[in-house]
Structures are given as structure tokens and as C-alpha cells.
Amino acid sequence: MLFNNRIAAELNLRVQQVESVLNLFSEGATIPFIARYRKELTGSLDEVQIGDIKNRLDKLEEIEKRRESIIKSIEEQGKLTDELRKSIQAAQELNVLEDLYLPYKRSRQTRASKARAKGLEPLALWLQMQQNGSVEAQAKKFLTDDVKTIAEAILGAQDIIAEFVSESIDARTMIRYQFERFATVTSKVARGKDDDGAKYKDYFDFSEPLHKCPSHRILAIFRAEEESILRVSVSPPDDDVLPKLEQQFVQQSNEAAQKVREAVQDSYKRLLAPSIETEYRNIAKDRADTEAIRVFAENLRQLLLAAPLGQKRILALDPGYRTGCKTVVLDAQGDIVANTTIYLHQEQNAIAILGDLIRKFQVEAIAIGNGTASRETEALARLVIKNTPLSGKGEAIFMVSEAGASIYSASEVAREEFPDYDITVRGSISIGRRLMDPLAELVKIDPKSIGVGQYQHDVDQKKLKNNLDFVVESAVNSVGVDINTASKHLLTYISGLGEKLAQNIVQYRAENGAFTTKQQLKKVPRMGEKAFEQCAGFLRVRDGKNPLDNTAVHPERYALVETIAKEAGCKIDDLIKNEPLRQALNLQKYVTKDVGLPTLTDIVKELAKPGLDPRGHAKSFSFDETIRTIDDVRIGMIVTGIVTNIAAFGAFVDIGIKENGLVHVSQITNRYITDPSTVLKLHQHVEVRVLDVDRERKRIQLSMKDL
Numbered sequence: 001m002l003f004n005n006r007i008a009a010e011l012n013l014r015v016q017q018v019e020s021v022l023n024l025f026s027e028g029a030t031i032p033f034i035a036r037y038r039k040e041l042t043g044s045l046d047e048v049q050i051g052d053i054k055n056r057l058d059k060l061e062e063i064e065k066r067r068e069s070i071i072k073s074i075e076e077q078g079k080l081t082d083e084l085r086k087s088i089q090a091a092q093e094l095n096v097l098e099d100l101y102l103p104y105k106r107s108r109q110t111r112a113s114k115a116r117a118k119g120l121e122p123l124a125l126w127l128q129m130q131q132n133g134s135v136e137a138q139a140k141k142f143l144t145d146d147v148k149t150i151a152e153a154i155l156g157a158q159d160i161i162a163e164f165v166s167e168s169i170d171a172r173t174m175i176r177y178q179f180e181r182f183a184t185v186t187s188k189v190a191r192g193k194d195d196d197g198a199k200y201k202d203y204f205d206f207s208e209p210l211h212k213c214p215s216h217r218i219l220a221i222f223r224a225e226e227e228s229i230l231r232v233s234v235s236p237p238d239d240d241v242l243p244k245l246e247q248q249f250v251q252q253s254n255e256a257a258q259k260v261r262e263a264v265q266d267s268y269k270r271l272l273a274p275s276i277e278t279e280y281r282n283i284a285k286d287r288a289d290t291e292a293i294r295v296f297a298e299n300l301r302q303l304l305l306a307a308p309l310g311q312k313r314i315l316a317l318d319p320g321y322r323t324g325c326k327t328v329v330l331d332a333q334g335d336i337v338a339n340t341t342i343y344l345h346q347e348q349n350a351i352a353i354l355g356d357l358i359r360k361f362q363v364e365a366i367a368i369g370n371g372t373a374s375r376e377t378e379a380l381a382r383l384v385i386k387n388t389p390l391s392g393k394g395e396a397i398f399m400v401s402e403a404g405a406s407i408y409s410a411s412e413v414a415r416e417e418f419p420d421y422d423i424t425v426r427g428s429i430s431i432g433r434r435l436m437d438p439l440a441e442l443v444k445i446d447p448k449s450i451g452v453g454q455y456q457h458d459v460d461q462k463k464l465k466n467n468l469d470f471v472v473e474s475a476v477n478s479v480g481v482d483i484n485t486a487s488k489h490l491l492t493y494i495s496g497l498g499e500k501l502a503q504n505i506v507q508y509r510a511e512n513g514a515f516t517t518k519q520q521l522k523k524v525p526r527m528g529e530k531a532f533e534q535c536a537g538f539l540r541v542r543d544g545k546n547p548l549d550n551t552a553v554h555p556e557r558y559a560l561v562e563t564i565a566k567e568a569g570c571k572i573d574d575l576i577k578n579e580p581l582r583q584a585l586n587l588q589k590y591v592t593k594d595v596g597l598p599t600l601t602d603i604v605k606e607l608a609k610p611g612l613d614p615r616g617h618a619k620s621f622s623f624d625e626t627i628r629t630i631d632d633v634r635i636g637m638i639v640t641g642i643v644t645n646i647a648a649f650g651a652f653v654d655i656g657i658k659e660n661g662l663v664h665v666s667q668i669t670n671r672y673i674t675d676p677s678t679v680l681k682l683h684q685h686v687e688v689r690v691l692d693v694d695r696e697r698k699r700i701q702l703s704m705k706d707l
Helices: 002-011 015-026 031-037 047-076 082-090 094-104 109-116 121-129 135-140 152-165 169-182 198-203 215-226 238-249 255-304 347-361 374-387 405-409 413-416 423-436 438-442 461-479 488-492 497-513 520-523 531-536 556-566 573-577 580-583 598-606
Strands: 182-188 205-209 230-235 314-318 327-330 334-341 365-371 397-400 637-645 650-654 661-664 684-695 699-703
Touching: 002 015, 002 047, 015 031, 015 047, 031 047, 031 094, 031 461, 031 531, 047 094, 082 094, 094 169, 109 121, 109 152, 109 413, 121 135, 121 255, 135 152, 135 255, 152 255, 169 238, 169 255, 182 198, 182 215, 182 438, 198 215, 215 230, 215 255, 230 255, 238 255, 255 334, 255 438, 255 461, 255 637, 255 661, 314 423, 327 347, 327 580, 334 347, 347 374, 347 497, 365 374, 365 423, 374 397, 397 423, 405 413, 405 423, 413 423, 423 438, 438 461, 488 497, 497 520, 520 531, 531 556, 556 573, 556 598, 573 580, 580 598, 661 684
Parallel strands: 314 365, 365 397, 661 699
Antiparallel strands: 182 205, 182 230, 314 327, 327 334, 637 650, 637 684, 650 661, 684 699
């Protein structure tokens, strides 16, 4: 209950909402299921809010485990007082807990512990009292075989004071405040690294307030430091911090107070500043990771939800010069029916081969990978279809992102799917299938390899994986999956399934034929009631016995829909086909304790679009024919392009050459924005103006303003 209250307050939710979500988690419910089918219990919380509840619970449980560990450790030392226990129990944040534990952490020898062992703690206490009198005379009393000089005695006592200062909660709190408000991240090029680190040139002599430094800069600077290109520091000005720290510990102006002042200065420079700097570096890195992962996740979501072309007969080409263009033909189910290799320098022969394939297999669309030689391959394809029209209607040639295709081609998944074909053929198959259904194909690839983020190798890998897996799961469940055509890899991401059940579904389908109802899922080995409850709403049975099986209406509500149809004097099919019938329904009449208006509204929406893919339909695109290389790009040109990646600082746009151009966030729109993704989407077709061309560094600056 304590967690419920705190999570609710932090996330600005009602306690009842948090309690309901946590109860559903404890019952084995998944985030997609809770968000879609338990709206009455949660107050219609969405997936992000439900995910935030889970993440915050995990963090609070981590703090609770650390609290228990700290209490046990101090108790074993025999130093746990009632007052200390109360302080530890009251601590709400991990850093406060660690501050309380700091004096009891004795994992290694310190200068202070060595001084204590020499009997110098009483001298340190005398200095801290800051009484009048000779420091040397007092220190002389502590000379022993281990402490041979007065200077050694005073330094040892100051080491004890310095450690005391560094463990002071008040001191650490004040310095954290200074770091939070006034810390600056500063970077300088390391000696002799000017040439090695040319790509980091912007940071060779750089300084910016830490709280203003955006995530991409933090990650770039820390990466350059890791590569020994830059020397980096994160700290507030010493002149601002030291006087405030001295005020906490120096109360007099005598000789003893001066020794305390020196100890305070040493404590800050040797102990406190490095410790808090490390803490704030980690905080900055964590914030930068969070932002970078957010951008990566949003890009991935857009890529996964890219519009599919659908079940068409596809000619897919993986462009290449020296080794040729690997070419395959896929049938409407995505199965390979032919493969060959054509060569761009043998134009007439290539045109003849492609024409024959188009005629023989009645090809409806052409998919071309967007890598090296893609423009030349596209030009060749356009020559072919002038003489040999495609069978399909509408748009014909599509440029398809190759990102991650090579990873898939060499993967165990690809070997399992196409054991009789080599890597190059698998790559072409993947390109063709990506056009048919991007989501179904991309789930086979590690999200990190899809290439729609920045600094993905620099961020926290566990956090990245968890976030990207969440995005894939969310995307798959939001679209829904045809249970009779989905691969094992796609089914794995369906709520409640996982790898083993997904494999069992595919195996059952192979042995027993296509599913005709969702209820048949219960015959799949290891498909229990809970797993069925979690997955059934996200699966589709097209042309099945029950029309509701081709919708996102959950089977637990089929009886309700039947009742609604009966009372409306029609069949379920009539409700689906007849919009006036649906509009005439009085949904309030069917509200009960378990079923509210949110669920009833969702049901009616689903009846209006059974089997409809929410992603829309793929569109083809043509680049400017006059631009082939960066040498063809001129300042002031207005050209068309495709958004290939979105970062915090702007968007990268493919204008048909090897080098992508950058539209800085300030050049995306005439109004002020801070997040490019509020205006642009991945794979969006855009018109851009060329602002600058740096041929030496292979950089192109673009603008979308006033277009």
C-alpha cells in the first residue's frame, strides 16, 4: 500500500489505478492486455502509463532490497542505533541511503582509517572543537613510534576530519545542489589527439552548463573520453562551492580553525568533488541514455508500423556493382519462387532477365534495397517496366530500407527459414518481405541492428533492450496477427505467448491445418486459460466461422456482442456491415459493473473495421534524377527525400545519394520546436532545400522552412 500511494503521487495517478495495475500484474497480465482489455479497472491508462507504474515499482523494490541490506550490514557491525534505523527507514532515495551507509562502509583502508589506527582521532576531535591554543603543542602529545613528527600528526588528524566532512549528509546535500544547479561539462582535446579525433572537433575546447547539455552531446563527449580523445570534467566552480562548505565546518578564526579549513578544502578536492562528480556523471549519462533510448524507441515504433504493401507478388533486388544485384521473386505469401543475379553493366541482358521474371510470375511490384547502387538499380527497373508492365495496379517501384538485412541474412532465424539459400539470397528475400509487411519481417532482427537510433552502443544495454522489446511487443499487439500466416518469431511477441507457445501454435497449424476459430487455440499444447485470455484478443482468424474472430473484440465479450445483435434484431454480420445499425445502438444500456463505456466503444469501433490493417498502405517514391553523387548537390536546390533517422538534434534525410543530409531541429519548421518527432516521422516523404555542402567532411545541411 505504501508503494501504491507513492507511485500514484509520483505519476499523478489515483491510488486505485495503481493498485488495479499491480494486482493485474500479480495475476500474470501483460501491459498490452491491461491497456486494451481492462480499461474499466485502470481508468483507461495507456501502455506508457502502465509501463511507468511497473518501472517505478521495480525501482522502489530495488531501494527496499538495498535498505534491508544496509540495515543488516550495520547491525552485524553492532552499530545500528534506533535513531540510525529510523533515518534509514525514512530515506526515500538510493543516494540518501548510500550517504547514511557511507560511514559504515569499510571495504578498504583509507588515509583516515590509518590515522585512527595510529591513535590520532582525539587530536582530530580537538581540532574540530576549534579552541584557542597551540596546534603544535597539542599535536606533540600524540608522537609515538608510528607518528614521528608533529607535521605527520597534524596531517593524520586532518585526514580524519576530511573523511568526516566527506561523510556529512549536510555537506553532500549542499554540494549536490551546487552540481545540480551550477555544474559545467568541460572538454579539452587530449595531447596529440587532434588528428585522431577529427570527428569530435566540435568538443576540442568545449564548455556548457550540465543541465543544458543535450543527450547527444553528453553521449558524444563521454564516448570521446572513453576513446582517450578528450579530457572531460563535470563540476561547479570551486570558488562558489568551497566558501559554502567551509561555512558548515569552520566556526572560528584561530589556528585550529585554519587546520580544519585546510582539511575541508582537502576533503572537497580529494573526496567530495570526485565522488559527487562521479554521481552527476552517472546522472547525466542516465538522463542522456533515457533520451537516446526514447528517440530510438520512437523511431523503431514508426519503422515497425510502416505501411505494408500487403500480399503481392514481389520482385526484390539487393543492389550491387561487382557481385551483381541478387534478385528473387516472392509469391503473395512471401515464399521464394525464383532467384538469379543480374549485372548493371550488362544492361540489355539484365532487362531481358527481369522482363522474363515479371511475365512468368505476374509480378505486381518491385522492391529495391536502398544501399550501394540503389539509384542505378531503380533506373534499370524503370526501363524494364516501360517494356514489360507489372500485373499490379498503381505504384510499382519501392525503395526499401536495408538496415539490419545483413544481420538477418546471417542469423539462425534465416538459416532455419531458408537452409537451402546463401546469405545473399536471404538478404533479397528479406527486402521483398519488408515491403509486403515490415512488422512481420523486422521482428526477426535484434532491434539494435535496425539502425534507427544514435549511440545505441553507448547507452545502458539492459535498459535499451527492455525498452526496444517493449516497443516491438506493443507494435505487434497494436496491429494484431493473422494466426494462420504468422511466423513463430511474430507470434512470440503476442501478449501471453512467448517462444515455446508460439512454436506450439505453428506446429499445431502444420499438423492440423488452418485455424477456423480462436477457440481451437485451447487445443494447442500448453495453452492454458490464462495464456488464452492474454493472447486471444490480439490474434485474427480471417474468413473463419465467427466474424468476431477477425477483430480485436476479446472472446470474453462475444456473448455481449451476441446479446447486442439479438436486441437490435439482427445478426453479428449485420452489425459489422451496417453503420446506421451501429450508430443507433444505446451503449449505455449495456454498461455493467465489469463492462463500461470504454470497452463498449472499443467493441463498436472494431465491428466497423474487421480485419482492417491500421498501418495504411505503402507508397512508392522517386528521387531527383539529376542528383547521383554529392558533387551534384548545390546550395539552394530544392529536392525530395525520405526521412531515414530522427535524433534529438534533427532528422537525417536520404536525397538519393550515399550521404544523408541533416535537417537541424531549428530548420524543420518555422515555429520553435524541441523534438523533431513532433513534426516528422520515419520514412516520411519530404521536400528540402540545400543550405550547405561540405564535400570534404561529406556533410549536407538541409532545411524544410518556408517550403
